[in-house]
Amino acid sequence: MTTAPAATEAPPTEGPTSIDDAPAQASWREVALYLLGRVAGALRRAAKVVRPVGWILIGIAPVLWIVGLTMGWREVTVAAVVVTVVIALCLLFLIGRTTYDVRLDLSRTRVVVGERAIGALTLANSGSRAILPSRVVLPVGTGRGVFGIKHLSPGEEVEELFAIPTTRRAVLPVGPVSIVRGDPLGLFERVDSRDEPVDLFVHPRTVRFDGQSLGFVRDLEGMTSRDLARDDIAFHALSEYQPGDDLRHVHWRSTARTGTLMMRTYEQTRRSHFVIGLSSHPGEYAHPDEFELAVSAAGSLGLRALRDAYRVDVRTQAGKLRTDTQKHLLDALSGVDSTRPRDGSTAALAGTVSAGAPAAAVVVLVCGSRVPAPQLQSAVSRLPLGSRALVVVAALGEEAGRRRIGDADVITIGALEHLPPSLRRVLG
Template sequence: MSSPHTVPADTADAKAAKAEAKKRRSAAKADARAASRRRRLRSRSDRSSGSTPSAPGTASGQGTVPDGASSTGLAGLRDRVVELWLRRIHPVLDVVSPIGWTVLAVTVVCWIAGLVLHLTELNVIAFALTVPLAIAALFVLGKASYRVTLDLQTHRVVVGTRAVGRVEVANPTQRTILPSRIELAVGSATAQFMVPRLAADAEHEELFAVPTKRRAVLVVGPVRSVRDDPLSLMRRQVTWAKEQELFVHPRTVRLDEAASGFLRDLEGTPSSDLSSSDIAFHALRDYAPGDDRRHVHWRTTARTGKLMVRQFEETRRSHVVVALDNLAEHYASVDEFELAVSIAASISGQTFREEKELTPFTLDERQSTRTLRQMMDDYTVVEQLKERIPFHELGQKAADLAPNASAVMMVVGSHTTARELNSAANQLPIGVMAVAIRCVDEAEVKRSAIGGLDVVTLGSLDTLAKALRAVGR
């Protein structure tokens, strides 16, 4: 076992990771379109040839159209040419690098010109260029059979921690495999490992660590074996292990000490609606058909001589809304936005762990609350919006998603004005505890009020518990 390798720090570049993911999605869509086009062409060819599917029980080879005849005419010829290009020609041509193609083109031109014009100098140049091309071809000839395993210790880490994994390369054959180079793509960077000579059934293991500085969904992999010549004229690579996703979650803090501050109504708060079954007693009334006999008040019934039942007030269970403002114009820096995401994720995580109703969202997305892991995955991919959206829509969306909410926590940036905060608060239902948390780089905890809206300013995630305790007073 070799010592762990550290993948370059820029592998945590979220933009590069998203670009890689976009390329994969585009390739998948192109493959789907090609497959759909082949099915349509095959179906059109079947209709034009008058072929029909064989009935159940038909013997093999009777009443069926051979596979080779499923596509005829220009459509069939085009499909065969495309298949030949993808499977046979393109893999061979892809071995030659751009430098190699340039050298090859110059070599061909020199050979042709030297032979036609009888110029010895050009023939010498052509021969001198042919030699490295031939040597490069010898480097990439042959086929190695590896068994490669890519294993991540975990697929989810928190910002600031290292993701550790290993690449195991084994020789499943009975012959010796010469040394080679293994490349592991991580985001926009590539880590390289040298695999020594492997005897039959031998194994080699490499450990690696991925540093994480920002939220991102990093693509780890694929793992490729690479064979090339010293001049990089030709390069042959074979993919052995597919890519895996690594979620870098935002940093969060636990808010156990501050939970009593913004989640005071654990048992619910009474409302004006009456119910026949709840926990807040209101009065006694006459029995009506259909009432639950468990709620009969027997003492009063014995005294009055008629059945009397308890009447209750409906209570409202704690329902916390966490509204994250993700408009780019409201944040002074990327670090300020990352602080806002961490605060929203911390409050949402604490609410989820205390098993209270929760509605987390941004202006363009709603985070899942099925599991804590899925919710943190959704916070990992939150992005800033570049377009201009009226800020009052944040409050309107909170009212639409959770009209019976007991507390609304709006997490905003330093550039959000008091007028915008007031306009968003005016959209909330009456009686809701509304708190705005302003994220300002390196600011001290400060509390203020805008109408009925509590505003807390803070500049560090570590002061979140202190800020929420101030709201609870």
């Protein structure tokens, strides 16, 4: 007689006993993580309002309480009470609204070195409750201005005027405006940022060239290209009339001979290409002010070339600057820094200029007084063939001079005012 095998007990399994347990556990974990994240965020925000002196007192207070209560020292306990009360009273200064309507207005966002940028900071209380006195901080570059704002009633506004002196060429971010609420002891400080920063461009000094042109004979009529146009200067060939052609360019003799309206076709010409290579290598300048002189010379040349309707390019070892308008040229020069690139010599810059503008009509290299003559000669030899080459050497404090290196005129200027008469001698 055979017996059926005994049923074996299934091994116990881990995990939820019902289908709904897993989602419930997952949801509880998500809720816990969410709450922990909110608590951590609140602690981080609270920690930002505590200044170093505040952290010291917050650390001292529990130590005083423990020592005073454990050892029974009344003096230490009194000190713990005093420190705790001071911390609590200072925290009360953080209570209150700081919701100002802030408006930052710079009358001019572009000034020349030495000029002052005038601006106004307007704060208004558009709410229904008064705003307690506070401080307003206005960062300007690496510095900052601090304004004390009085109690503002609902609907009241206050205007603070300021002037930013400029002693160096730069691009200065002005703002963002920060409203600061804190206690008199400096334990706690709450900072709220308002508005967006505004860039203040401090342009280099430049000099005008009156009564003279930087152009040369090579491009009086433009450089011809292979692109054909219906209206230009350089005649190319005749072609049949196309709808939209200007009838002023009809070639009547050919039209009479062929019986078909024939039009003149021209080779499209281009404006003269004026390229400035400004060396930004600090080792080529004897003093930082010498580099500023070089930047001013490059800016003066570029502005005159733009006024003469040339296509202007300005290049440094760091790259090409934006020069399509006079404003963009000066803005770009405001941010040029002297850097030490891997291969930053003037000769290397001349090679970059030649590769980027092989058909340039005029090339001007601007460098410092520490560039030796052999390096200048090497730089001139790398410039595009057929271009008119000019080298401007900024030598702060020296007398103006002129010499020839290869096919290039080399002028030395000790001050920006030397540039116009030196150019007149070269171009005359």
